[in-house]
Amino acid sequence: MKSYDLAVIGGGLVGSAIAWGAAKGGARVALLDEGDSALRAARGNFGLVWIQGKGAGMPAYAAWSQLSANLWPALRDALEGETNLHLGLQQPGGFYFCLSEAELETRAALIHRMSNESGDIGTRVVGRAEARAMVPGLGDEVVGATYCPMDGHANPLYLLRGLQAGLRAAGGDYLPNRHVTLITPQPDGFRIACGTALISCQKLVLAAGLGSRELAPMVGLQMPVQPLRGQILVTERMRSFLDYPTHNVRQTQEGTVMLGDSHEDVGFDTGTKISVQQQIAARNMRIFPALRDATLIRSWSALRVMSPDGHPIYEQSAAHPGAFSAACHSGVTLAGAHALAYAPAILAGELPEQLLPFSSQRFHVQAH
Known part of the structure; x- marks a missing residue:
């Protein structure tokens, strides 16, 4: 049974950013990734570093998003220097x-x-x-x-690959195909069971997306997240015509154009629906008529990780200190903050005051 300073459960954008940031901070880190049986929200991400409209009704979320956008260039520079990947970050507004x-x-x-x-x-x-x-x-x-x-965009797949490659370069362990079945608090930390395999850690982060809901009570946390499906269309490569990201259209660094976005409350259904795709295409062709001549080459859906109010959840367990939660539906936007602000706070053992509004206790207040 190998021992770590920190184990991060969840190998998506949220967990990978935190794991990389902690490893860069000198911690012995394990990143536990469930594998291709997971829902893989990170691989369906649209790729926006989006600030406008983010945090309406919750100023702490607006400030956290703005901090992350400001930290993104430092994240890019570090990852591109370590991995030789081009993350495609552009922040033209x-x-x-x-x-x-x-x-x-x-x-x-x-x-x-x-x-x-x-x-x-x-x-x-x-x-x-x-x-x-x-x-x-x-x-x-x-x-x-x-x-x-402040708005921008980046390549979410290169970001995910870069974070995991950077983790390994910093001495961390990326552990794929680890489905966590049990977390047991110990006097000196936690023991995590992945089937018959065991690891121990002094601290842990639950960043398993929709899977965190079932794991959180094991360490005295609550993560009441639900799925919300979004569908995306992708065109063939087109000549450059769009220098800015938009809320539902962006041209990638390769020249393809991504079109979104839908918000469908369909549970854990990861299928696609022609009528929804038609709505996406119709609206975006009204905005950019040139899209009428483009050929669609692929489409997919992914499940957003949504809290009851749509805002992130960050918390340290009161019952089992050292266990932290991290859940959001903005894995690209918040990657800078997760890697360069949240990870250091976890290593320090205490969340800063600016993150206290993200506690799951706010849902109890709303219910009352």
């Missing part, structure tokens, strides 16, 4: 396009509310003429947009 005056008014009200709640980060309403000047080729139905200078 991003657009949320609106197809009616009513939609634009609703969006503007949200941005105004967030500015009052969390401070002005430069997000603003852009009229039709300015939007067309900044993004040539917009459809006639686009009446305007909101633009945030």
Whole structure:
């Protein structure tokens, strides 16, 4: 039975970022990845580093997202230096396009509310003429947009690969095909059973996405997460026409165009649905008419990891100190914060005050 300073359960973007950050901090780290039997939300990620509109009603989430966006360049530089992978990070700002005056008014009200709640980060309403000047080729139905200078995007698959390669380079152990069946608190830490295999650790992080719900009570935590399906379409490679990420269209570094996004409450169904894909394609062709000539080459769905209020969950167990939770549906956006802020806090043994609002105790308050 091998012993570690920290075991991270969950090999997706959240767990991999925390594991890499902890290993860079000098800890002996094991990253336990369930393998291809897992739901693999990380592999279905759209790839946005998205700030505008993030954290409405929860200023702590807005601040955490902004911190992560600011930390992303340091994360990129470190990973690309260690792995020779190009993560494709670009942060030119991003657009949320609106197809009616009513939609634009609703969006503007949200941005105004967030500015009052969390401070002005430069997000603003852009009229039709300015939007067309900044993004040539917009459809006639686009009446305007909101633009945030902090928004960006990256390649989620290269990010995942880079984090796991960086973990190994820092001396950590990446352990695939480890399905955790039992976590037992010990006087000096925790014992984790993966079938008949055992490891011990002084601290652990539950970052297993939707699987965390069943594991959390074993260490005195609560992670009431639920799935929310999203579908994505991908076109063939196209000439470069989009220099900015948008809420539901982005052109990748290879030239393909990704189209999203749906929000479907269908439980654990990871299938795709033609009628939903038609809706995605129809709306995005109204925004970018050039997409009508593109050939779709693939599509997929993935299950977001959603808390009851849609915001992340971060907490240390009161019953079993040293056990931490980490759950969110923004694995790319928050990768900088997870690697360079959350991981050091775990090694220090105490979450900073800025993360206290993310405790699962907020759900008990809401229920009461």
